[in-house]
Amino acid sequence: MLIAQVSSPRFRKPRLQRMPAQTGTPMESQACPSCGARAGGRAECQGLFDQLGALAWSDPRRAAVHNLVVDAYCLQHPDQYCESAKSYAAHLTRLCCALEFGGQPCLYWAIPRWLDGKVQLRKPLALRVRGAVTVADVHAAPNSDAYAARVREWARSVWEAYASQQDLARAWMRAAIAGVSSRR
Numbered sequence: 001m002l003i004a005q006v007s008s009p010r011f012r013k014p015r016l017q018r019m020p021a022q023t024g025t026p027m028e029s030q031a032c033p034s035c036g037a038r039a040g041g042r043a044e045c046q047g048l049f050d051q052l053g054a055l056a057w058s059d060p061r062r063a064a065v066h067n068l069v070v071d072a073y074c075l076q077h078p079d080q081y082c083e084s085a086k087s088y089a090a091h092l093t094r095l096c097c098a099l100e101f102g103g104q105p106c107l108y109w110a111i112p113r114w115l116d117g118k119v120q121l122r123k124p125l126a127l128r129v130r131g132a133v134t135v136a137d138v139h140a141a142p143n144s145d146a147y148a149a150r151v152r153e154w155a156r157s158v159w160e161a162y163a164s165q166q167d168l169a170r171a172w173m174r175a176a177i178a179g180v181s182s183r184r
């Protein structure tokens with residue numbers, strides 16, 4: 001059943017009330033508590049990310065940036081995706097791999113191989129500010145070229161937010177490369 005919107009001036013909605021889904025109005029009154037995306041809340045934010053995953057292989061321009069999508073999103077939602085030291089290291093090192101080491105597939109592959117071995121890791125303290133660009137900005141891109149550009153902006157924004165941990169990420173990336181080289 002469609003819910004008619006009440007337009008009486010005497011009716012004032014509470015600030016955080018969601019808009020009825022049937023109106024098609026974006027639920028911009030609530031922000032994701034983890035990344036700040038104006039998506040309607042944590043569940044709606046997750047929904048946007050899941051949609052990007054489902055569309056990732058529909059276009060090579062989307063596929064080419066999907067590693068960035070996953071790592072940017074996970075690093076903005078560390079409570080869920082970076083709980084263990086290994087998962088934290090995996091996402092941060094992958095982002096470093098893409099932005100500072102060229103992001104070749106062989107380098108991406110080095111990261112899980114390094115983490116599968118005996119590796120001593122100390123998980124850094126989670127950051128409270130994790131980048132101003134969010135999945136909602138990326139999701140709203142009008143076409144695949146704009147999408148790819150926004151994903152790169154998103155990844156760069158997250159990487160800059162993690163500035164205090166970039167040296168650690170670089171050290172992890174070098175360890176991953178060294179681990180693979182020593183097995184050759």
Ligand SMILES: [Zn+2]
Nearest residue numbers: 032034035045
């Ligand atoms: Zn979020």
